[in-house]
Amino acid sequence: MGRPARARDRYFDTLRAAALVRVVAYHAFGWAWAGLVFPSMGIMFALAGTLMAKSLERPALAVVRGRLRRLLPPFWFWGVFVVLTMLAHGWMPDWRVVYWIVPLGDPPGSAWAEQAWEILWYLRTYLWFVLLSPLLLRVFRRAPVPALTASLLPVVVFQYVWQPPDDRLGSALWDLATYLFCWLLGFAHRDGVLARTRPAAVVVFSLAALAFGGWYALAHRAEFGTYDLDENPLAQAFWSAGFVTLLMGAKERFRIDGAGLARLPRLDRLVTVFNARAVTLYLWHEIALILAVPLIDRLWDVPAFAAHLPLDSQWFLFGVGWLLIGVFVTACGWVEDVAARKRPRLLPGGRAARDRTATMGA
Numbered sequence: 001m002g003r004p005a006r007a008r009d010r011y012f013d014t015l016r017a018a019a020l021v022r023v024v025a026y027h028a029f030g031w032a033w034a035g036l037v038f039p040s041m042g043i044m045f046a047l048a049g050t051l052m053a054k055s056l057e058r059p060a061l062a063v064v065r066g067r068l069r070r071l072l073p074p075f076w077f078w079g080v081f082v083v084l085t086m087l088a089h090g091w092m093p094d095w096r097v098v099y100w101i102v103p104l105g106d107p108p109g110s111a112w113a114e115q116a117w118e119i120l121w122y123l124r125t126y127l128w129f130v131l132l133s134p135l136l137l138r139v140f141r142r143a144p145v146p147a148l149t150a151s152l153l154p155v156v157v158f159q160y161v162w163q164p165p166d167d168r169l170g171s172a173l174w175d176l177a178t179y180l181f182c183w184l185l186g187f188a189h190r191d192g193v194l195a196r197t198r199p200a201a202v203v204v205f206s207l208a209a210l211a212f213g214g215w216y217a218l219a220h221r222a223e224f225g226t227y228d229l230d231e232n233p234l235a236q237a238f239w240s241a242g243f244v245t246l247l248m249g250a251k252e253r254f255r256i257d258g259a260g261l262a263r264l265p266r267l268d269r270l271v272t273v274f275n276a277r278a279v280t281l282y283l284w285h286e287i288a289l290i291l292a293v294p295l296i297d298r299l300w301d302v303p304a305f306a307a308h309l310p311l312d313s314q315w316f317l318f319g320v321g322w323l324l325i326g327v328f329v330t331a332c333g334w335v336e337d338v339a340a341r342k343r344p345r346l347l348p349g350g351r352a353a354r355d356r357t358a359t360m361g362a
Helices: 010-029 040-055 060-088 095-100 111-142 144-150 153-160 168-190 199-219 233-254 259-263 265-276 278-299 303-308 314-332 334-339 351-361
Strands: none
Touching (some): 010 040, 010 278, 040 233, 060 095, 060 314, 111 168, 111 278, 153 233, 199 233, 259 265
């Protein structure tokens, strides 16, 4: 008999699902305060760091290869549609089109489709963290606390000492520096460093990082034109560091595992779908929001809809966007199953999957 599958950490699954909802909401409404309330990208990098540290219990080359295999096919599938659409609208690519094969740098694109492809910075940053993780984990395990503390230094250096070039390399360096602490914090959780740290120290560090990040965002709002953390890497780095440390510290202190989610079957299923289709949802959500606009414009031509539906409401666009996201997840999410060498499914977490989980837990 094979080894039973380990139960997933539903606390982390719930955080990832909430982070994805916040990302969609931010792109739909443009709320500058959204990152202060819930820094989604820092949370997602920390969760990915935890999973990467766990995976690196196996040979590093096999782990990296497996991560690439799971990431690139959904990216290629999505990219075919985006690239062909840009070409049809007159876009002329150059040699940098190779970044549409492996996004080690920001893939080029037309200004017309910028809303669709500008989100790829996350995949590029995630890919670099995956490639660097075998080295980062080795350094981290030699001196966990010093390494974690020092991981905030690069973004400070970039802000005050040396500015990276204003090009693809510079963008990559800024993003790696901004979220390096969160990635290493994932290592710290996996290795039990947080569990061994006194709760008072965790709280003090978290509040100090939040205070500095919040102060820097507000004090420099004139310089950046906003207090939106996405426009301010230094504030983003410290705010995310403090926020994510609190979330992971609370998990260790109060033994939160999210198991109670099973008592809410519909919400539990939704969280499962969000996690199993995270790449698909992230890639296609901007296209869904873009398509929601002309779709709503057509609804104005129907008198009954124009009279009774809030077609001019941004919340209505948000709702239509989620309906289209559901269509894309259902129609395209199977690529993630194929990439993971699983049987393709329209939606994961159905009754059969729940029955198997219940049987394994019996």
